[in-house]
Amino acid sequence: MPMRSELPSGMRLVEVTGDRYSEWLDAWLGAFASPPGGDPAVVDFYRRTHPPERAIAIDDGTGYVATNSSQHRDLVLPGGAAVPLAACTGGSCHPTLRRRGLMRATLLRLHERAVEEGKPIAAGGVSEWPIYWRFGYGPATSYNALDIDVKGVGWRSDAPGGDLEVRRVDGAEARTLAQSIYERQAPGTPGEVVPPSCYWDRLAHDPADARLEQMLAIGMGGAPRDHVAVGDRGLVSYRITSDWAPETTPQNIVHVIDLLAVDAEAAAALWRYLLSIDMVARVQVWYSPVDNPLTWWVADARKLRARRHDGLWLRPLDVPALLEARGWAADGALTLRVHDPEGYTGGTFRLEAEDGKATCRRTTAEPDLEMQVAAVGSILLGGTAATDLARGGRISAPDPRAAQLWDTMATPERAPYISYFY
Numbered sequence: 153m154p155m156r157s158e159l160p161s162g163m164r165l166v167e168v169t170g171d172r173y174s175e176w177l178d179a180w181l182g183a184f185a186s187p188p189g190g191d192p193a194v195v196d197f198y199r200r201t202h203p204p205e206r207a208i209a210i211d212d213g214t215g216y217v218a219t220n221s222s223q224h225r226d227l228v229l230p231g232g233a234a235v236p237l238a239a240c241t242g243g244s245c246h247p248t249l250r251r252r253g254l255m256r257a258t259l260l261r262l263h264e265r266a267v268e269e270g271k272p273i274a275a276g277g278v279s280e281w282p283i284y285w286r287f288g289y290g291p292a293t294s295y296n297a298l299d300i301d302v303k304g305v306g307w308r309s310d311a312p313g314g315d316l317e318v319r320r321v322d323g324a325e326a327r328t329l330a331q332s333i334y335e336r337q338a339p340g341t342p343g344e345v346v347p348p349s350c351y352w353d354r355l356a357h358d359p360a361d362a363r364l365e366q367m368l369a370i371g372m373g374g375a376p377r378d379h380v381a382v383g384d385r386g387l388v389s390y391r392i393t394s395d396w397a398p399e400t401t402p403q404n405i406v407h408v409i410d411l412l413a414v415d416a417e418a419a420a421a422l423w424r425y426l427l428s429i430d431m432v433a434r435v436q437v438w439y440s441p442v443d444n445p446l447t448w449w450v451a452d453a454r455k456l457r458a459r460r461h462d463g464l465w466l467r468p469l470d471v472p473a474l475l476e477a478r479g480w481a482a483d484g485a486l487t488l489r490v491h492d493p494e495g496y497t498g499g500t501f502r503l504e505a506e507d508g509k510a511t512c513r514r515t516t517a518e519p520d521l522e523m524q525v526a527a528v529g530s531i532l533l534g535g536t537a538a539t540d541l542a543r544g545g546r547i548s549a550p551d552p553r554a555a556q557l558w559d560t561m562a563t564p565e566r567a568p569y570i571s572y573f574y
């Protein structure tokens with residue numbers, strides 16, 4: 153039976169209606185200090201990417217005091233298969249009512265709804281590290297924020313992409329290209345959560361208002377936005393902010409907003425271009441894969457100055473379905489015992505992988521590996537090592553070779569990564 157939680161008296165958990173969507177958005181984004189306040193451009197964008205019928209709230213009789221939502225999305229697994237995902241985002245509670253279980257009530261409802269809809273997993277990019285473990289979420293992907301010293305980093309003469317031409321494109325073409333490139337690159341990237349096509353409309357907007365830029369996830373700074381493409385294989389969207397007092401050397405900064413490429417050669421051509429713009433001292437990127445081959449194209453990778461962050465957190469709701477859907481790098485058999493405080497997918501399962509595919513069935517055997525469901529979320533894509541979690545006390549493995557075997561079997565084709573925040 154799913155867990156329920158009691159709400160303080162006078163409060164009701166409700167579905168959000170279209171006519172109160174703007175109020176819902178203000179409550180949600182107000183918790184992040186950016187309420188759109190009815191700004192039609194922001195409300196219209198969110199209404200399409202996060203539609204009212206996916207939103208829930210707690211109403212205390214005077215208005216919405218807590219919010220949450222789960223979007224229909226697909227999650228790419230190792231091997232390229234995608235599974236239906238409850239993409240949770242929009243968790244908030246008014247600060248006057250914090251720590252009374254309001255968020256708990258909304259999130260438990262979202263999990264219950266995901267199971268009703270047949271989704272084997274929920275996921276979110278979480279605001280703060282300590283919160284989501286208790287709800288069965290574990291960090292599964294990582295990304296690097298880069299702050300590149302352009303003068304110091306250099307470019308190797310044998311790096312690929314030198315023969316490819318880059319060309320300017322306008323916002324409308326950038327929008328079309330971005331969606332098409334993403335759709336071609338995502339199946340090879342475990343951890344990507346395929347956004348709806350309207351998500352890419354943000355590339356066709358070019359508001360002068362810095363606040364709106366931030367809300368539409370198209371960068372900050374109020375500078376004009378540029379889009380540069382390599383054929384139909386790669387696209388970068390960026391802004392340059394000026395830092396040049398007349399008596400000094402120019403120190404402009406390139407802020408990369410989206411960099412998408414179907415293959416390494418196209419990505420290299422875009423990076424080569426970004427690192428060659430005159431008067432630029434630094435290139436800053438919020439999201440970069442941790443296995444970005446840029447490391448091997450530049451002359452001095454220490455000048456990339458990478459800071460690693462957790463990306464997507466996964467909450468398995470049907471462990472056997474997920475283990476059978478993902479691809480496996482090596483043959484092997486393991487028995488896993490999973491504890492799920494919400495009661496959806498606890499139990500002991502026998503996993504048997506052969507020729508890239510696996511079966512996973514309930515068993516009464518003793519486990520090789522035992523863990524909370526949040527740890528399954530962490531290791532599912534192979535981006536977090538079971539051996540690390542075993543050393544950290546999050547997985548119990550009486551024979552340490554069992555965690556090693558998991559890591560060998562679960563090795564993904566590349567480091568799990570989500571290229572944006574939702």
Ligand SMILES: CC(=O)SCCNC(=O)CCNC(=O)[C@H](O)C(C)(C)COP(=O)(O)OP(=O)(O)OC[C@H]1O[C@@H](n2cnc3c(N)ncnc32)[C@H](O)[C@@H]1OP(=O)(O)O
Nearest residue numbers: 183241242243244245250251252253254255256276279282
């Ligand atoms: C995927 C997403 O939606 S991420 C977005 C999350 N939203 C934000 O960070 C916006 C700003 N913060 C807020 O609006 C609120 O503080 C929220 C949404 C994080 C928490 O809402 P609350 O209603 O206070 O949470 P609630 O009372 O249900 O707490 C549930 C549990 O999480 C814990 N918790 C809640 N917030 C935090 C926090 N910031 N840090 C650590 N633990 C937390 C509580 O202590 C409680 O734990 P317990 O059950 O073990 O006692």
